[in-house]
Amino acid sequence: MKRVVVAPGDGIGPEVIPSALEVLRFFHPEWEYIPVYLGYECWKRTGDALSQRTLETLKKADLILFGAITTPPDPKYHSVVLRIRKELDLYANLRPVFGEGFDILIVRENTEGLYSGIEWQEKDRACTLRVVSEAGSRRIARFACGCAKRRRRHLTIGNKANVLKSDSYFLDICMEEAEKAGISIDKKYIDSLVLDVLQHPGRYDVIVTTNIFGDILSDAAAFLEGGLGMLPSANIGRHQALFEPVHGSAPDIAGKGLANPIAAIRCVSLLLKYVGEKPSAIEVEKAIQKTIADGIKTPDLGGTATTEEVGRAVLSHL
Ligand code: ATP
């Protein structure tokens, strides 16, 4: 029995999440599903993008299926996703990237590094503190090694240890953990790593890196796949996990039935893998492939199908 909190959010979030939810319900009609209202629209209506009550509900969730949230350029508005990551301590951000001849898992540290949130402004400069702690590095390193053990047992450590003390610290801890786990490693400077992943994706298995480097690397790696509408991600904590498409709320296409629901549906595949149901996860992926092969695609993939039609087609293949 799992408690699943469903947060569609803004823009195309409420359009793509229903398709994903139907797929999840197909496998687990017995689970508890709790919808929550949060985000920019919620902020405009209630003055609060993430109420205390909603946060408490999220904290009690085993699994969270998250749509997307519009981040307005209003200084009074604080990012909901960042707050959730922090409050729930979702320390590992996972981005699978796979296709013909490659299958990569990017594991990004999600709570510290340059996104430590420790910032201040002085008279003639602004500072952001890059924090790399032993505990933070060790847990992400162990997590990445755990993933590598279940895959091809290879870990690449993306770093800039030649310039940054904080990265040299991160690198040492990752190497220690990899050695303990019996995982083969290679170290790569993040700048050349980004290029090499794009040129030779087949060389990589699991890649672990610090927060901002992981952010940049994952977006660059999106180039290897079919675009924003196709990519899922997971944010993993100690006892819970949040799954969200990589894309944002895409206000330009919202409300028109044009949004590609595949990224959201792939979130369900990740979720099923997370709870140990790999065969179901593979089944979802196959259903997606069949749907695309049948030409049932939204306009971003060159088709004419609507969000709902794609969702229904995927479901029909399960
Ligand atoms: P936000 O401020 O929420 O990040 P955004 O305008 O940056 O919104 P994104 O969702 O990040 O929008 O995506 C950028 C563009 O990619 C959108 O303008 C949209 O046209 C396209 N896009 C994103 N997601 C999808 C999707 N699921 N299906 C089709 N097109 C998409």
Ligand code: MG
């Ligand atoms: Mg965006």
